[in-house]
Amino acid sequence: MTRPDPPDSGPPASRRPTLSLKGRALKYLAAREHSRVELTRKLAPHAESPEQVAQVLDELEQKGWLSAQRFAESMLHRKAARYGVARLKAELAQHQLPAEVASEATQSLRDTEFARAHALWARRFGTPPETPEDKARQMRFLLGRGFAGDVVRRVVRGDGLVTDE
Structure with a gap:
């Protein structure tokens, strides 16, 4: 007994309609918030010109979606x-956000x-260092x-530790 071929489950990936730039941008924004720089980088390979990407992103900003x-x-x-404030501020700077937005957020x-530093230290180490090498590592x-x-000095020194007495 031969089985019939399964019905076609849809068009192969090569025949699927391509998303417009706006559609791609909305797909990315639906997953998580993106910066304008990130979306520009992700949309550029699919655009005919940089102006086309800028136009789509301007529209998304006007509508409040970006x-x-x-x-x-x-x-x-x-x-x-x-992460600490310095690292987070550096990451925000990489996304070329306006300075007032980054400083207000941090x-x-x-x-x-x-x-936050103490909680991270406690998860990673939990006890004050016993040797200078441990202190340096922490x-x-x-x-x-x-x-x-x-x-960092206050955390490693043990300030703020809750002791069982």
Whole structure:
């Protein structure tokens, strides 16, 4: 008994209609917030000219679908628990956000920098260093994550530790 060929499950990938630039941009924005720089980079290979990409992004900004402020808040929400203000500010700068948007977004993180650094340190190490090498390793870890030097010194020194008494 031979089985009949299965019905065609749809057009192969090569025959699918291509998305317009606006459609692609909306697909990316539906997944997560993007900066204008990111969308420009992602849409450029599919555009006939850079002006076409700029026009689509201008339209999305006018309609409120693309927002530097929302992108900054989203990125900080995703990464604040793992990185310090310096690192986050550098990442925002890579996306060429307006300076006032970046500074406004990171301002609230300055107040919580010690708590965030301490929580990260506790998850990674948990106990104060016993040797100078351990201290240096713990400090390098936190400094590499973008936490301020004075905050790192306080965390590694053991300030703010909750002890069981």
